[in-house]
Amino acid sequence: MTRQIKSKPLLAVQDLHTHFHTFAGTVKAVNGVSFEVGAGEVMGLVGESGGGKSVVGFSILGLIDSPGKIEGGQILLDGQDLVSAGENRLRQVRGREISMVFQDPMTSLNPLHTVGRQMDEVLCLHSDLDAAARKQACIDMLESVGISRAEERLKAYPHQFSGGMRQRVVIAIAMLARPRLIIADEPTTALDVTIQSQILKLMRQQIADKGASMILITHDLAVVSEMADHITVLYCGNVVERGKTRELIETPTHPYTRGLIDSIPDTAERHDRLKQIPGSVPDIRNLPKGCNFKDRCPRAQALCAEREPTLTAQHGSLWAACHFPLKPGELA
Amino acid sequence: MxxxxxxxxxxxxxxxxxxxxxxxxxxxxxxxxxxxxxxxxxxxxxxxxxxxxxxxxxxxxxxxxxxxxxxxQGDFGNSYVFRQPAMTLILERMPATVEMVLVAMALAIVVAIPLGVYAGANPNSRISRVIMAGSLLGISLPGFWVGMVLIYLFAVHWGVFPSSGRGDTAEFLGLRISLLTWDGWHHIMLPAITLSLGTMAILLRMTRAGMMEVGRQDFMKFARAKGATRRDVLYKHGLKNALIPVVTIFGLQLGDLIAFATITETIFSWPGMGKLLIDSIYRADRPVIVVYLMLVALIFVVINFIVDIVYTLIDPRITLK
Known part of the structure; x- marks a missing residue:
């Protein structure tokens, strides 16, 4: 599948810093992240838990609450900065230009409002349609995410739906105002494996139908490798590697990416034990000098403890922040 | 059903x-x-x-x-003191108490809900701290003291509100009601404010606690991600979810105030049924006390029933079984 990449990206995140000022110290959850998403592209944002992935998503929508704060950088939507935009501008962006799908469908719908009312809210905010047209739009949308008897279901409450159905409703709400970018934050993590693939298929089909872009936030490389055009790998709030999906999966250059890929269970080969990355994520309130990954890295040398690596071009489309990147074919 | x-x-x-x-x-x-x-x-x-x-x-x-x-049979006997049916005695005085309580409860809600929502949504702001400190006062200051201070300030010092009595009343469906006359409104304000402070403080704290709890829920963030205004997120999505405990307390307080508004009625010489109860206890006027207590029990039982029905109106997951 080839997609045309326009010169000006739909969304450009530049040197984003989002910090949380807690009693225990400043948590630099996002610490200089940059990436771009072109129109119609799917970008995978990958990393371990606590790697700052979700915070990137919430930062884009301006949904960072105190004690969190965007401390620096720019988030350009069509070249217009959202970091410096006021709440009114952000409210126009939310739901209409950029919408979001949350991880847990059990908690992302209001339990006391009907599904119809929660869908209608989006159209009330972002369209000029009259009540009848809004209702029809909701019915059409529910049907397009695979919910039958949609008109009846509008009157139902979230607790009358299963988890997979609720995530379909959440996706329907996210797609309703035809946004140009969907941020999906671990959209299938809370679901059964069998439902996961259905939902992923649905999301891919929805964004393809509507020509929308997507940022897919996940810890699951297997999922992004199926869905994404590009992948950005985050570690401790920094981009450690990015590039086209195929190259990044097949010939990663950063030892962390390599570790993530190796820890995917391979059904073809039987290992006695799953591979894992040794150690754990360092305390991000207190990051070490030099490379954040050095303590867990099999290739670390003296230089890694002294100087923090910056993103540099590697082979193909890949960029990695590593002093000693892997060459194609080389194992960690 | x-x-x-x-x-x-x-x-x-x-x-x-x-x-x-x-x-x-x-x-x-x-x-x-x-x-x-x-x-x-x-x-x-x-x-x-x-x-x-x-x-x-x-x-x-x-x-x-x-x-x-x-x-x-509905025969509650005659008062030993007044030689009149005890029920009649109480029913004559009940409208005065009920209207005072209703005004007090309305005041409590109008003040407590918005302040509670604000304090729950902005727990660290300076205004919230002032609100919470105020609510602590509301809970801990005794009604008789507040009543006397209000009388001193508004009746004696500034002379804006009268200090005692019910003022003019108008007849409606055979009941004498103060709320139908301007003078009645004038008279009801001080006692109603005195009576409302405690309930106001409790409702405020319940609302705040509920809003803080709800504020952490994903659906609140999801509503914001849809582009809803902060006000809509708080009131349409948040408040309703925080309301169950508030309604519970509201019901209990409503019964409590109707039954035991005695102190406030005494301070403001409000001719309600609380004052009748105290007088009857002093005089060991058994039939009146009995009817009073039975009536209070009935009021509580009915209010609780209504509260249970209100639950189902708020939360579709609660059903009457």
């Missing part, structure tokens, strides 16, 4: 019956009302006759049987 109603009705009757036993026993073991009816210089024979007339010479069981029969 019909089955539920029937079950509730039986439950309510059972509660009222238990209350009637407790009330009856309490009355039988406290004081001897005969001495309230006979003159100070009555002879033993006169006392015995009065006892017989009041039916106090029979066994407790027989007395209770008679008591219950007349309760069921």
């Amino acid at each position: 019909f089955g539920y109603l029937l079950k509730r009705l039986i439950q309510m009757t059972l509660v009222l019956w238990v209350v009637s036993v407790i009330v009856f026993l309490m009355m039988s073991f406290t004081g001897d009302p005969v001495f309230m009816v006979v003159p100070i210089d009555a002879t033993d024979a006169e006392i015995a006759q009065a006892r017989r007339l009041l039916g106090l010479d029979q066994s407790l069981l027989v007395q209770y049987g008679k008591f219950l029969t007349s309760l069921v």
Whole structure:
């Protein structure tokens, strides 16, 4: 599948810093992240838990609450900065230009409002349609995410739906105002494996139908490798590697990416034990000098403890922040 | 639904019956009302006759049987003091109490809900801290003191509101109501404010706690991600989810204020039923006390029933079974 990449990206995140000022110290959850998403592209944002992935998503929508704060950088939507935009501008962006799908469908719908009312809210905010047209739009949308008897279901409450159905409703709400970018934050993590693939298929089909872009936030490389055009790998709030999906999966250059890929269970080969990355994520309130990954890295040398690596071009489309990147074919 | 109603009705009757036993026993073991009816210089024979007339010479069981029969028949006996049906005495005074309580509750809601929502949504702001400190005062300051301060400031010092009485009333459906006249409104403000402060503070704190809890829920963030205004997120999505405990407390407080507005009524010489209760207790006017307590029990039972129905209106996951 080839997609045309326009010169000006739909969304450009530049040197984003989002910090949380807690009693225990400043948590630099996002610490200089940059990436771009072109129109119609799917970008995978990958990393371990606590790697700052979700915070990137919430930062884009301006949904960072105190004690969190965007401390620096720019988030350009069509070249217009959202970091410096006021709440009114952000409210126009939310739901209409950029919408979001949350991880847990059990908690992302209001339990006391009907599904119809929660869908209608989006159209009330972002369209000029009259009540009848809004209702029809909701019915059409529910049907397009695979919910039958949609008109009846509008009157139902979230607790009358299963988890997979609720995530379909959440996706329907996210797609309703035809946004140009969907941020999906671990959209299938809370679901059964069998439902996961259905939902992923649905999301891919929805964004393809509507020509929308997507940022897919996940810890699951297997999922992004199926869905994404590009992948950005985050570690401790920094981009450690990015590039086209195929190259990044097949010939990663950063030892962390390599570790993530190796820890995917391979059904073809039987290992006695799953591979894992040794150690754990360092305390991000207190990051070490030099490379954040050095303590867990099999290739670390003296230089890694002294100087923090910056993103540099590697082979193909890949960029990695590593002093000693892997060459194609080389194992960690 | 019909089955539920029937079950509730039986439950309510059972509660009222238990209350009637407790009330009856309490009355039988406290004081001897005969001495309230006979003159100070009555002879033993006169006392015995009065006892017989009041039916106090029979066994407790027989007395209770008679008591219950007349309760069921709606005959609550005559006040020993006023020589009028006890029920009539209370019902005459009830509108005054009820309207004062309703104004107090309305005041409490109008102030407590918005402030509670604000304090719950911005727990760290300076205004919230002021609100919370104020609510602590509202809970801890005793009503009689607040009443006296209000009288001093608004009645004595500034002379904006009258300090006592009910003012002009107008007749509506045979009831005398202050809220239908300007003068009545004038008179009701100070007692209603005094009565509302405690409830206001409790409702405010419940609302705040609920909003803080709800604020952490994903659906609140999802609503914001849809582009909803902060106000809509707080009031349309948040408040409704925080409301169940608030409604519970509201129901209990409503019953409590109707039943025991006594202190406030005394301070402001408000001619309600609380004052009648205190007078009747002093005079050991049993029939009045009994009717009063039974009525209070009925009010609580009915309010609780209504609260349960309100739950189902708020939360579709709660059903009446």
